[in-house]
Amino acid sequence: MTDKQKEQRFKELLYDNKEMIYRLCYAYLYNKNDVEDLFQEILINIWNSLDKFRNESKISTWIYRIAVNSALMYNRKNLKTRSVFESFEAADQNKFEDDSNECKEKEERIQQLRRAIVQLKKQDSLIIYMVLEGVKYDEIAEIMGITMSNVGVKINRIKANLFKLMQENSNG
Amino acid sequence: MDNLQELQNMWQNHQPEMNLMKDNQILDSILTKMKLTEKKVERINIVKTIAISVIMISMICFFYAMDIGTIFSWLGLGLIMISTVVTMVLYWKIQFKSKNLNHNLSQDKFIIEAISEMRNHKKKFTKLFRVFVFFILIGINLLYVDLLTDLELAYRLGFHFGISFFLLIIFFLGLKFREKKFNREFQPLIDDLESI
Numbered sequence: 477m478t479d480k481q482k483e484q485r486f487k488e489l490l491y492d493n494k495e496m497i498y499r500l501c502y503a504y505l506y507n508k509n510d511v512e513d514l515f516q517e518i519l520i521n522i523w524n525s526l527d528k529f530r531n532e533s534k535i536s537t538w539i540y541r542i543a544v545n546s547a548l549m550y551n552r553k554n555l556k557t558r559s560v561f562e563s564f565e566a567a568d569q570n571k572f573e574d575d576s577n578e579c580k581e582k583e584e585r586i587q588q589l590r591r592a593i594v595q596l597k598k599q600d601s602l603i604i605y606m607v608l609e610g611v612k613y614d615e616i617a618e619i620m621g622i623t624m625s626n627v628g629v630k631i632n633r634i635k636a637n638l639f640k641l642m643q644e645n646s647n648g
Numbered sequence: 649m650d651n652l653q654e655l656q657n658m659w660q661n662h663q664p665e666m667n668l669m670k671d672n673q674i675l676d677s678i679l680t681k682m683k684l685t686e687k688k689v690e691r692i693n694i695v696k697t698i699a700i701s702v703i704m705i706s707m708i709c710f711f712y713a714m715d716i717g718t719i720f721s722w723l724g725l726g727l728i729m730i731s732t733v734v735t736m737v738l739y740w741k742i743q744f745k746s747k748n749l750n751h752n753l754s755q756d757k758f759i760i761e762a763i764s765e766m767r768n769h770k771k772k773f774t775k776l777f778r779v780f781v782f783f784i785l786i787g788i789n790l791l792y793v794d795l796l797t798d799l800e801l802a803y804r805l806g807f808h809f810g811i812s813f814f815l816l817i818i819f820f821l822g823l824k825f826r827e828k829k830f831n832r833e834f835q836p837l838i839d840d841l842e843s844i
Contacts, residue, residue, distance in 0.1 A: 621755050
């Protein structure tokens with residue numbers, strides 16, 4: 477693949493998958509700067525791995541795999557989660573002031589979901605992210621390197637945890 | 649809101665707050681970031697190489713000017729120089745870089761590879777450092793072996809052991825410091841990955 481072809485291919489992938497990658501970053505991290513940082517890291521890993529893509533799996537599965545692996549390696553050790561989350565909420569409060577009631581409510585529900593996802597364990601938050609994205613179970617199994625039945629069991633457990641956390645968060 | 653289907657619809661229709669850059673600009677920015685990172689590493693390596701070269705050249709000039717160079721001292725100096733250069737080159741080669749990991753692997757294999765690479769980095773560094781210390785100790789002892797010929801054997805041995813012991817303590821502390829740094833940088837990530 478020449479540099480020009482690689483750039484063209486990368487731009488196509490970016491165009492088709494940018495939102496999906498951003499949503500992964502938002503499901504995984506609280507802070508906006510960290511989200512941007514992880515987003516860039518995922519793109520760098522996609523760029524570096526582009527020559528190795530052999531069409532053995534769907535391109536979307538391949539991108540999920542790279543994104544999920546990059547997220548796992550992203551070092552969250554410096555994140556002061558609670559305080560960051562509080563500042564994140566404060567920023568959102570300001571943002572809502574200008575929005576309509578419907579938008580506000582929708583955004584609040586999304587934030588409620590995000591808050592619950594980021595409280596899950598690292599791997600669980602990545603799995604539930606893929607479920608929310610509508611990735612099929614066999615693809616999740618391929619990405620995670622586990623069996624389909626194992627995926628089913630894990631998802632049921634994570635789902636229960638997620639709803640419990642959402643309930644707890646909404647009760648204050 | 650305990651219906652997964654409803655959550656999926658909401659999630660997929662939600663437009664995340666994104667960087668407003670166009671795809672072209674994003675590509676340019678990541679290529680620039682990669683180049684900057686490479687340049688930064690290159691610059692650090694150049695500074696280290698210059699610093700070591702200056703120290704080596706100063707030592708050679710000192711020996712030459714003082715006319716205290718004997719075969720053993722030149723041999724010692726040569727050993728120190730060669731082992732330092734070889735260690736530096738090998739050290740740069742064994743450094744752990746997450747971009748070198750194979751992100752194409754499925755997550756279970758990727759985790760195994762990442763943990764093993766991080767552990768290997770520590771093991772390789774410890775081995776390399778021990779070999780380096782061994783050659784440096786020989787080199788330093790050779791450096792002044794001829795300068796002590798006027799002293800009695802017991803004093804000479806005491807001197808060699810004393811200096812070697814002192815250096816060993818310094819190297820040991822260096823290794824401990826490095827281990828601490830590794831534990832701070834990599835251990836949380838290894839623990840995290842292992843818990844998966």
